[in-house]
Amino acid sequence: MLAKTQFFGRMYDGLDTRSLASSYLSGIGALAVWDKYPGEDIDDKDKALLGEADNALISETALQLKRVIEAAVLSAHPEWAAKGIVGEEVQAFSDFLVYILESQTICSDWAVVVYDTCSGFVDVFKGQNYKDEDEDSADTTVLASNTLTLRYVPGHYQPLVAATPDSTRPTLKHIISVLEESGVLYVVTDGAAE
Numbered sequence: 177m178l179a180k181t182q183f184f185g186r187m188y189d190g191l192d193t194r195s196l197a198s199s200y201l202s203g204i205g206a207l208a209v210w211d212k213y214p215g216e217d218i219d220d221k222d223k224a225l226l227g228e229a230d231n232a233l234i235s236e237t238a239l240q241l242k243r244v245i246e247a248a249v250l251s252a253h254p255e256w257a258a259k260g261i262v263g264e265e266v267q268a269f270s271d272f273l274v275y276i277l278e279s280q281t282i283c284s285d286w287a288v289v290v291y292d293t294c295s296g297f298v299d300v301f302k303g304q305n306y307k308d309e310d311e312d313s314a315d316t317t318v319l320a321s322n323t324l325t326l327r328y329v330p331g332h333y334q335p336l337v338a339a340t341p342d343s344t345r346p347t348l349k350h351i352i353s354v355l356e357e358s359g360v361l362y363v364v365t366d367g368a369a370e
Contacts, residue, residue, distance in 0.1 A: 193245070196288070197237035198335035199324040205343055206233065244283060248275035273301040277367025284367060285322050287348040291326045291336070297361050302348065304367035309349045320345040 201207050208226040220228035249262050249272050256262045276283040284303040291298050307319060323346060338345050346354075355362050 191334045193233055193238040193241045195326050195333040195335045196241055196324060197234050199326060199337060200229075200241075200286070201234060201237060202335065202337040203324060204322040205321075241283075244279070244281050245272050245276055248272075248279045248281075248283075251275070252281075274365055274367075277301060277365065279302045286324055287322065288324045288326065288349070289335070289351055290326045290328055294328070294330060297363075298355055300348065300352070300362055300364040302364055302366045306348065306367075309347055316347055319347040321350075323348050323351065325351075 198207075207230045246262050250257055252275055253261075273288055278284065284305040286301075286303045287306045288301040289298060291302070306322060307315075309316060310321060325346075327336050329332045352362070352364075
């Protein structure tokens with residue numbers, strides 16, 4: 177899906193909130209079909225019904241995420257509504273993730289990692305309530321489910337999800353260590369930074 181957003185007169189590729197929702201829902205194990213082995217014994221009729229339920233859940237979650245992102249952006253920049261930068265007919269884009277990092281929503285518990293296939297660069301958006309693995313209260317299972325991964329390809333974003341149900345989703349600490357070992361350039365935008 178191609179989504180473009182006009183921002184101060186320039187066009188930007190839009191953040192597909194369906195991809196964000198898919199990554200989140202997959203990470204918490206909420207999807208029935210996406211998280212199954214391709215050859216698993218589910219008859220086609222049941223698989224189709226489960227797929228419809230997954231798509232409905234993804235669509236509803238995506239719409240809620242769009243509204244949460246818009247509310248956070250408008251809280252910081254109410255004048256943008258009048259300028260048409262934010263609104264019902266305007267697609268959000270990844271730079272808007274900065275505004276949800278400090279929000280009082282579940283999004284502040286997330287780390288969102290965006291792999292840009294064009295530049296090879298990685299953007300990491302870390303919410304103010306995302307716990308580091310070094311903290312005593314950090315549960316790596318929760319950290320992994322709260323680490324959302326997206327891939328940017330020209331024109332849209334795609335969710336990066338585990339290939340099989342027994343695949344462990346990486347935590348942000350693991351992703352960063354792999355990026356550093358591989359020499360990949362990345363930047364962390366931290367909602368907890370003062």
